[in-house]
Amino acid sequence: MELKIRNLRKEYGNFPALNGVNLDIRSGELIALLGPSGSGKTTLLRAIAGLEMPDGGQIFFGERDASRQSVQQRHVGFVFQHYALFKHMKVLDNIAFGMRYGQGRRKSEAQIRQKVLELLDLVQLNGLEGRYPSQLSGGQRQRVALARALAIEPQVLLLDEPFGALDAQVRKGLRRWLRQIHDETGHTTVFVTHDQEEAMELSDRVAVLHKGGLQQVGTPDEIYDNPATPFVYAFIGDSTSLPVDLRNGEAVFEGRALRISRVDSPDGPGRLHIRPQDVTLTAPSDGVVHGKIIGLRRSGGYRRADISVGVKHDRVEALLPPEQEVSVGDEVGLDFRRYAAFAEDREPPKLGLARKAA
């Protein structure tokens, strides 16, 4: 099932929770709605489900305009973060609930039991059909919740931070497992998260939301390697930025034109965004930013250097191989392998983005 979201708007009082969202979700894809708290992710998910009536715009399920349809008519499956299973019902009855009492063709009890056992096998909880929710771990409960959502054979599966309340190790396991289930069942799945690692690892594409608007939609690689806006650059992965003047395709930092390839950006004040792994330390020569190392710390297989640059002591972070011989207090030059330049105060629409040739 393919979804088309057209100019979707939702206001709470005067507050625009969604301000004209356009998004195409492909049939069978796993797409993450990613953004900081309050960016509109849940509102968008609830609008897709039919739990929230938008103030404007349309939602198409395939060719069908579902904008005014009820939750039941849309035939979607849900899993929420704090999803209460029915406490007084065994796992089997929880999963069977939608098949027994939902819309659609009735199944016999034997067929329902068969389907529940198949789903328990899919979510790797064989043999637990007789337990009550209180006799399960948090991760197991979320898997039952997913089985229950899948039981109605939904056209679309909607997940709102389904693993949010679980500890990091369990989350990681469930992530891999969810991807596997998705590949086996092929449902179109929309997944809300504020955890970028989760979004990047799990999804085919990521839709980044900020203040009720879509900033960028792309594969995890596109989002990470070619952020379309300063917000996406800062939100995804580590980065630091420097104030620059953009002039005739050059980026000028404190009067020194940087030795980088042409910047495709309007002239004027801007910012140069750089990821720590894209900074190389060189001698402080022409064409590079000059700075002083003010901190060094070990970070996994690397060392992170805090570097103070320019008269305003802007901070740039560099990720260095541990064998590189540097010390706090060293005067260094900073060469940037990759970067993006954005004009100041012009986000969105899409801004100038330039890359150094590899």
Ligand SMILES: Nc1ncnc2c1ncn2[C@@H]1O[C@H](COP(=O)(O)OP(=O)(O)OP(=O)(O)O)[C@@H](O)[C@H]1O
């Ligand atoms: N029922 C409501 N009444 C008033 N304002 C609301 C309501 N629901 C959401 N909002 C506001 O709309 C904005 C978007 O909320 P939403 O829940 O979609 O954000 P989110 O990105 O899912 O955030 P989080 O990650 O914190 O769940 C927020 O500023 C929120 O305060």
